[in-house]
Amino acid sequence: MSTGSTFGRLTLFNLRHLVTSPVFFLTMPPALFAPALTSQMLTLPTASGFHRYCVYQAMCVAVVMFVVTSFPAIREVRHSAGLALPLSPRARLLSLALAAVALASVCTAIQIVGYLVRVPVPIAGVLSPYAVPGVIVTSWFGPLAALTTVVWTRSFAPLIAFVLLIPAYLVYTSTTVGRRADVIVNRVETAARSVVEPLPVTTPGVTALAVLYLLLNALLAALLLSAAMARRDDGRGVRPVTAAVSALLAVVIAVTGVQANRAFPFDAEFSVDQLHGTESAPCRTRDGVAYCPLPGYESWVEYWHAALGPVVAAAPERVRPRVLAVWQAGGHIRRSLHSDPPEYSVIVTEYWDTEMEFSREGVSVDAAVLLVGLPRDREEPCSAAGQARLAVGAWLASADEGLSRRDRISVADSLLTRFDADSDGFALAHALMDLPRERVTAVLEEHWDTLTDPGTGPGELTELLDLPDPGSAEFPEADWQRSVWSEEEVLSWTEFPFPDCG
Amino acid sequence: MTMDTTATGVSVRGLVRSYGTRRALAGIDLDLGPGVTGLLGRNGAGKTTLLRCLATDLEATGGEVRVLGRDPEQAADRTEIRRRMGYLPQSPSFYPHFTVFGLLDYVAVLKELGGRRERHDEVRRAMRRVDLYDRRHSRVRRLSGGMRQRLGLASALLGDPELLLLDEPTIGLDPEQRIRFRDLVSELAARSTVVLSTHQIEDVAALCRRVLCLDAGRVVFDGTPDELVSRARGRVWEQGSRPAEGVTSWRLADGRYRVLVPEGTENPDSTAGVPVEPSLEDAYLLFTGAGRKTR
Numbered sequence A: 001m002s003t004g005s006t007f008g009r010l011t012l013f014n015l016r017h018l019v020t021s022p023v024f025f026l027t028m029p030p031a032l033f034a035p036a037l038t039s040q041m042l043t044l045p046t047a048s049g050f051h052r053y054c055v056y057q058a059m060c061v062a063v064v065m066f067v068v069t070s071f072p073a074i075r076e077v078r079h080s081a082g083l084a085l086p087l088s089p090r091a092r093l094l095s096l097a098l099a100a101v102a103l104a105s106v107c108t109a110i111q112i113v114g115y116l117v118r119v120p121v122p123i124a125g126v127l128s129p130y131a132v133p134g135v136i137v138t139s140w141f142g143p144l145a146a147l148t149t150v151v152w153t154r155s156f157a158p159l160i161a162f163v164l165l166i167p168a169y170l171v172y173t174s175t176t177v178g179r180r181a182d183v184i185v186n187r188v189e190t191a192a193r194s195v196v197e198p199l200p201v202t203t204p205g206v207t208a209l210a211v212l213y214l215l216l217n218a219l220l221a222a223l224l225l226s227a228a229m230a231r232r233d234d235g236r237g238v239r240p241v242t243a244a245v246s247a248l249l250a251v252v253i254a255v256t257g258v259q260a261n262r263a264f265p266f267d268a269e270f271s272v273d274q275l276h277g278t279e280s281a282p283c284r285t286r287d288g289v290a291y292c293p294l295p296g297y298e299s300w301v302e303y304w305h306a307a308l309g310p311v312v313a314a315a316p317e318r319v320r321p322r323v324l325a326v327w328q329a330g331g332h333i334r335r336s337l338h339s340d341p342p343e344y345s346v347i348v349t350e351y352w353d354t355e356m357e358f359s360r361e362g363v364s365v366d367a368a369v370l371l372v373g374l375p376r377d378r379e380e381p382c383s384a385a386g387q388a389r390l391a392v393g394a395w396l397a398s399a400d401e402g403l404s405r406r407d408r409i410s411v412a413d414s415l416l417t418r419f420d421a422d423s424d425g426f427a428l429a430h431a432l433m434d435l436p437r438e439r440v441t442a443v444l445e446e447h448w449d450t451l452t453d454p455g456t457g458p459g460e461l462t463e464l465l466d467l468p469d470p471g472s473a474e475f476p477e478a479d480w481q482r483s484v485w486s487e488e489e490v491l492s493w494t495e496f497p498f499p500d501c502g
Numbered sequence B: 001m002t003m004d005t006t007a008t009g010v011s012v013r014g015l016v017r018s019y020g021t022r023r024a025l026a027g028i029d030l031d032l033g034p035g036v037t038g039l040l041g042r043n044g045a046g047k048t049t050l051l052r053c054l055a056t057d058l059e060a061t062g063g064e065v066r067v068l069g070r071d072p073e074q075a076a077d078r079t080e081i082r083r084r085m086g087y088l089p090q091s092p093s094f095y096p097h098f099t100v101f102g103l104l105d106y107v108a109v110l111k112e113l114g115g116r117r118e119r120h121d122e123v124r125r126a127m128r129r130v131d132l133y134d135r136r137h138s139r140v141r142r143l144s145g146g147m148r149q150r151l152g153l154a155s156a157l158l159g160d161p162e163l164l165l166l167d168e169p170t171i172g173l174d175p176e177q178r179i180r181f182r183d184l185v186s187e188l189a190a191r192s193t194v195v196l197s198t199h200q201i202e203d204v205a206a207l208c209r210r211v212l213c214l215d216a217g218r219v220v221f222d223g224t225p226d227e228l229v230s231r232a233r234g235r236v237w238e239q240g241s242r243p244a245e246g247v248t249s250w251r252l253a254d255g256r257y258r259v260l261v262p263e264g265t266e267n268p269d270s271t272a273g274v275p276v277e278p279s280l281e282d283a284y285l286l287f288t289g290a291g292r293k294t295r
Helices: A003-020 A022-038 A046-077 A091-119 A131-137 A141-154 A156-173 A182-196 A207-230 A238-264 A297-312 A317-322 A357-372 A388-397 A403-418 A422-434 A437-451 A457-465 A487-496 B045-055 B074-083 B100-108 B116-129 B147-155 B175-189 B201-207 B225-232 B280-287
Strands: A284-286 A289-292 A325-328 A345-347 B010-019 B024-032 B035-041 B062-067 B085-088 B162-166 B195-196 B210-215 B218-223 B236-239 B248-251 B259-260 B271-276
Touching: A003 A022, A003 A046, A003 A091, A003 B100, A022 A046, A022 A091, A022 B236, A046 A091, A046 A141, A046 A156, A046 A317, A091 A131, A091 A325, A131 A207, A131 B100, A156 A182, A207 A238, A207 B010, A284 B045, A284 B201, A289 A297, A289 B147, A297 A325, A297 A345, A297 A357, A297 A388, A297 A437, A345 A357, A357 A388, A357 A403, A357 A457, A357 B100, A388 A403, A388 A437, A422 A457, A422 A487, A437 A457, A457 B010, B010 B045, B024 B045, B024 B062, B035 B045, B035 B201, B045 B062, B045 B162, B045 B236, B074 B085, B085 B147, B100 B116, B100 B210, B116 B195, B147 B162, B147 B175, B162 B175, B175 B195, B175 B201, B195 B201, B201 B280, B210 B225, B210 B259, B210 B280, B218 B225, B225 B280
Parallel strands: A289 A325, A325 A345, B035 B195, B035 B210, B085 B162, B162 B195
Antiparallel strands: A284 A289, B010 B024, B010 B062, B210 B218, B236 B259, B236 B271, B248 B259
16 A cells, blocks of 8 residues: 555545544534624625625634644644654654644535525625635644644643633623723734735735735645645754745745735725726616616616616606716725716715615615715715705605605605704705605796706795795604604704805 | 564564663663563563563663564664554553543554554454453543553554564453453464563463563573473472572462572572472572562
8 A cells, every 4th residue: 555545544534534523523613603693794795795704704713623623733743743753743743734634624625615605696706716715724734833833842831822712812802891902902903914914905806916815825825735744753953954944935935914904905996807807897787877887787777777677767757867877895995097987977976775764865865866966975064954956866866756755754864864854954954855746846947047056945845845934833744753863963063064065 | 693683573682772871771682573571570571671671662772673583773774664563561551531541542543554444443453352342432530450451462463463562461450350361462463573572471371472581681491381480490499398598488378488590509498398399489589680689
């Protein structure tokens, strides 16, 4: 029988013993299945979210495998020497490393497949084919670190320290008493984070980043392995060649890490053609509005259009072109590094939740703001209290008659709040919802320019709609029962109003 | 001097092994073939070092070693020797969390014993041979010292090795197990070369056709047990009074004293005692330098 086949048999033996070890049996199933039971799956999962989840799960697997691998590592280091067996102690250690990383990889893969099985719809966005292997290599850190620490200490001390420190860390970070160790804890956290996320920016669709992430992880895994192999079998002294390889790997990792951090700082931006398998991100037009999703998000156009379409359709036809585009801005990705979204665009992000109303509200409100000419810049808030266009905008934002009254009020309130509406403004906006749609649209069609002029007050709007004056006793109160806000809250923020919106 | 490169035994010429400035083996020559060879010597005489060198666990500092016709200094030869050899170290340290079966299966994998079914059959056979089959599911940490010794023996026996090197294999065994052990080794010796390092003279007397006595890293006797005993004739005395200082002696149950007189000296109390037929233990004590030490 050849040494190779013995190595293979030993690796299978190790694998079987790792899987059937009580520690593995007790700790890995919770680590594998707890996320499925406890974490809430997004209705529209994204590649970035998927990648973050995978990294987190790979870390959990690494932690468990550190504990599991420490025991057979002790076996190899302390209890198998001196038996003069055909396979050398180094080969046995290598075999254990191979079995442990294979098991860690399988466990991580199970997590990943489990996630993919649970996702309700295909994952949006782009994932480089190198991203997932990079994550799987992260799970190797645990078993390889166990081997290295056990080989160098020839004891369970690293395992004991690890097992004590993890709960201590969790208790420390979850309590508010005694913050004297904050500096140390922060440094350890930073160090741990830099191992798991060696780059300041993680955009798993960018091939260059994914390759770099995989490369750094693989180098670190190789360093851990060579550091384990550098120790002599008798535990005394080092093997010079292997130690030199370890030192070289450490230097390569440090240099690569520093260079990568310089090349890809936390605010780095990437063009679409740097995404895996993508050359451009074309826009598509629906009812006169251009929808410009990032690559991989094409299916989300339907959700954006469902939110935006009724708002635009409720506006007079001649002003509809004011909403030029729905432009998806994705973290570090830009269609072109030299282009910005068109001036009249609704900006959406890499997040959308079909079950959370605020995703939809954001698009509806932004579209209404564009249509009525209110300022879009949220950095400089202003007050449109006392302007007719505020009520018009709120009515447009909540124009989707498919929504419940509560949801319509919620959307309208979102816009009213942004522009500091007073309680009369809330009352007028809520009252408009009760009017027949045709009546409001007819008035808007005829008097749009006047009603969206900043100088026009709500009285002109109520007059055109044959409503009593909003401040009068005949005017119905705002629907505070369904509103997100109470009247007191509205009164409190109007005490310190923003400057008027021009 | 020619090297015996027999494919079934051991040939050693001028074997030296040093630990720093101390020489544990100071030029050993020997040829071992099928049958049981007993290795006797005081603590520190070099028995374990010699066995470790033969087992390829330790490199020789000088001299030539051939085990099963191969050179342990060559990596490929070393691997081949290990494939065909069984070795029980003096203090085997077994992983305590293994079961008996698990540990032997692990060693069997490392000894390259066939496929899983064949390997498991061989493991079961080895457990039965050392009477551990009933404890196959027990964790190593739960075994008594004697059971662990038998476990070590079972691991050495795996694969029917052509060369069996046993370093103090009967420590901790009860009389019944020791008899069983002798029976087993005797059976193996019919087709294998067995080297047995021990302080148990009865085991040597019962098993060995050949005895090597080591002292200070050298072979001081190489012959049959009978030859060893005959060399001691006339040097073992029994007398009624306590002997003079400088000779090895001990008090017997009947109140008399047994006295060992080293080669080249005379019993200073010869008038007080009578020479008696030496036992193998007497001979061992004489040739391992015990008599000289207390002089």
